[in-house]
Amino acid sequence: MTALDSPAAVHRSEHVKPDGRRLWLYGRTPHDRPLLADIEPVPPPTPHRRWHPLRREWVTYAPARQTRTFKPPPEYCPLCPTLPGGFATEIPFDGFEVAVFENRFPAFHGAAPPPPEGLPVPTAAARGACEVLVYTGAHQGSLAGLDADRRALLVSVWADRYRALLARGDVAFVLPFENRGEEVGVTLHHPHGQIYAFPDVPPVQAQAVAAFREGPVLARLVERMGGAYTVAEGETMVAFVPPFARFPYEVWIAPRRPVPGPWAFSDAETTEFGRLLGEVVARYDGLFDRPFPYILSLHAAPKGEEARFHFHAQFYPPLRTADRLKYLAGVEQAAGSFLVDALPEEKAAELRAVRLPEGFR
Amino acid sequence: MTALDSPAAVHRSEHVKPDGRRLWLYGRTPHDRPLLADIEPVPPPTPHRRWHPLRREWVTYAPARQTRTFKPPPEYCPLCPTLPGGFATEIPFDGFEVAVFENRFPAFHGAAPPPPEGLPVPTAAARGACEVLVYTGAHQGSLAGLDADRRALLVSVWADRYRALLARGDVAFVLPFENRGEEVGVTLHHPHGQIYAFPDVPPVQAQAVAAFREGPVLARLVERMGGAYTVAEGETMVAFVPPFARFPYEVWIAPRRPVPGPWAFSDAETTEFGRLLGEVVARYDGLFDRPFPYILSLHAAPKGEEARFHFHAQFYPPLRTADRLKYLAGVEQAAGSFLVDALPEEKAAELRAVRLPEGFR
Numbered sequence: 001m002t003a004l005d006s007p008a009a010v011h012r013s014e015h016v017k018p019d020g021r022r023l024w025l026y027g028r029t030p031h032d033r034p035l036l037a038d039i040e041p042v043p044p045p046t047p048h049r050r051w052h053p054l055r056r057e058w059v060t061y062a063p064a065r066q067t068r069t070f071k072p073p074p075e076y077c078p079l080c081p082t083l084p085g086g087f088a089t090e091i092p093f094d095g096f097e098v099a100v101f102e103n104r105f106p107a108f109h110g111a112a113p114p115p116p117e118g119l120p121v122p123t124a125a126a127r128g129a130c131e132v133l134v135y136t137g138a139h140q141g142s143l144a145g146l147d148a149d150r151r152a153l154l155v156s157v158w159a160d161r162y163r164a165l166l167a168r169g170d171v172a173f174v175l176p177f178e179n180r181g182e183e184v185g186v187t188l189h190h191p192h193g194q195i196y197a198f199p200d201v202p203p204v205q206a207q208a209v210a211a212f213r214e215g216p217v218l219a220r221l222v223e224r225m226g227g228a229y230t231v232a233e234g235e236t237m238v239a240f241v242p243p244f245a246r247f248p249y250e251v252w253i254a255p256r257r258p259v260p261g262p263w264a265f266s267d268a269e270t271t272e273f274g275r276l277l278g279e280v281v282a283r284y285d286g287l288f289d290r291p292f293p294y295i296l297s298l299h300a301a302p303k304g305e306e307a308r309f310h311f312h313a314q315f316y317p318p319l320r321t322a323d324r325l326k327y328l329a330g331v332e333q334a335a336g337s338f339l340v341d342a343l344p345e346e347k348a349a350e351l352r353a354v355r356l357p358e359g360f361r
Numbered sequence: 362m363t364a365l366d367s368p369a370a371v372h373r374s375e376h377v378k379p380d381g382r383r384l385w386l387y388g389r390t391p392h393d394r395p396l397l398a399d400i401e402p403v404p405p406p407t408p409h410r411r412w413h414p415l416r417r418e419w420v421t422y423a424p425a426r427q428t429r430t431f432k433p434p435p436e437y438c439p440l441c442p443t444l445p446g447g448f449a450t451e452i453p454f455d456g457f458e459v460a461v462f463e464n465r466f467p468a469f470h471g472a473a474p475p476p477p478e479g480l481p482v483p484t485a486a487a488r489g490a491c492e493v494l495v496y497t498g499a500h501q502g503s504l505a506g507l508d509a510d511r512r513a514l515l516v517s518v519w520a521d522r523y524r525a526l527l528a529r530g531d532v533a534f535v536l537p538f539e540n541r542g543e544e545v546g547v548t549l550h551h552p553h554g555q556i557y558a559f560p561d562v563p564p565v566q567a568q569a570v571a572a573f574r575e576g577p578v579l580a581r582l583v584e585r586m587g588g589a590y591t592v593a594e595g596e597t598m599v600a601f602v603p604p605f606a607r608f609p610y611e612v613w614i615a616p617r618r619p620v621p622g623p624w625a626f627s628d629a630e631t632t633e634f635g636r637l638l639g640e641v642v643a644r645y646d647g648l649f650d651r652p653f654p655y656i657l658s659l660h661a662a663p664k665g666e667e668a669r670f671h672f673h674a675q676f677y678p679p680l681r682t683a684d685r686l687k688y689l690a691g692v693e694q695a696a697g698s699f700l701v702d703a704l705p706e707e708k709a710a711e712l713r714a715v716r717l718p719e720g721f722r
Binding site for chain 1: 411412413414415416417418419420421422423424425468480481482534536538539540545546547555557559563564565566568569571572578579582585586587590603604605606607656657658660675677686688689690691692694695696697698699700701702703704
């Protein structure tokens, strides 16, 4: 058990499951619940990677994922606390604040086997890690519904996972993300995110690395952008619809100074990042008065790029109206070029105009 | 009216709509139907582009598209022939073989206005063209259901559109594609495709250009791949699940020799490409005994890359089982890195095993 360096105390304890997968419990108070029944072991994962010679990127194959959990009824939620005498979930304790565990169906794994031989394209071992991050023991909820301190704790947990994963020799880039809503394929509704630790710098981040090597493009944007794009702001952070949004309701959150990642946040940045995450989700949910689907991703520096990379979060919501999706069809998928039928400055004004729930902070 | 150079006669005639949009009618016989009521004029389009400084790509804004036609009832299909005294469709004739017309809601346009000024990122005029290609006057159908000669005619029409669009000074790359099925956002069910003529080489094709500059990667793949990936083949063309497929049922069709695009096809290649397109769709439809959704795109050489670029078609189907979608979620969208839970060689075997409809050719 460790108390980590953070605005308020963060305690971490580790548990190893029968199949060797690790679980970390994070909290404001030390974890002291007794161990209950552990989940059944799963066979070791066997993902591998193949090279796409025309897109010049790796594609990762993880056939074991075909059998992954698909929308279980709430009483069989694998992310809930385990109840004494009840169904064994991924967390064998009757309560927790925040939990992180190694994914049962990982696409990347520290002990991934050598890739198959004799294929007509280059192959590679799918080294790295996939973790699941459970925001709360409560089955219902969202980033908007968590209290301010829990959101700050979550930011500290991300910072700790970044530190631990980037310290590994087989990891080049770490991507925390959250898929929310059936529209983006979510199969488990318990509030949670995931963390993928890549063995390489993936295509999107390779472009960002090249951009930041040319100059402080994001700091410059935040400085010059003006209020038309702002959705919410604090002293150290700003949430905005980027002037080049690819999704109608795309929102970014960025610290005003070019910090490489949450591990380098000041106390004020930790708290404000948590608050703005909650506020953006609250504005989204208020927009059409329904839980708003999105993909949230955190973009921190790949290993070695800490001096130039400017951390930020990106929300990609698939809705273009209350009941119409933005599809990624021919042009987006075959050319990688986005078409948008809404102007970012108009969507920012819509999001600013949403009334936050009574008592939101 | 022109008879184009092609295995069988191809006739083309041009009609200009009241709003200046052009319509071309293609056929094996000269078009000789009388002009009926023309569709009402639409205001000139005003798309523009903004630069995404982190992904380093252009994003195209076309706000007029918000009002585009959304799943009209069949009797108001804008792609059907116009009936005398009836509703005016996009094609003011009571019959046609293949029709191409300039899109009512284009994202790219030859007369796109100068972009807005004073934005915090670079902007550009959205020059280029967007066309709609109607495969048949019949409201129901698919590439699988068209007869062999109509498919060959379609290939000749693509060749002609490539020639016409690539001859323009404001076009660098031409992308014909077809979105099929509600799963990929299709709003009009009449069998049709689209053609986007880009003012630049978009991100996906920029990678392919770089790959082909390093060597004949696709010719090498086709030569070495072996039968495990083959779905269907002919003397001059092969259809296969690429060993690096990003979608479980992804299929490519490539000529065995490195032809830059359909405008350079031999007669045999024109006929076989048409046949394999139909055969792939027939196998897809037979797989789960339902119309199979997909995005089909044609990848020909951008202007200036004709000596190295190897033309091919790519099908991206969003299904991973008969009723489950493959979602593009956090990892795909935020990192540009694909995860797949099925092996290409297994999916190729499934598609090979589908029985084609009686009499298919």
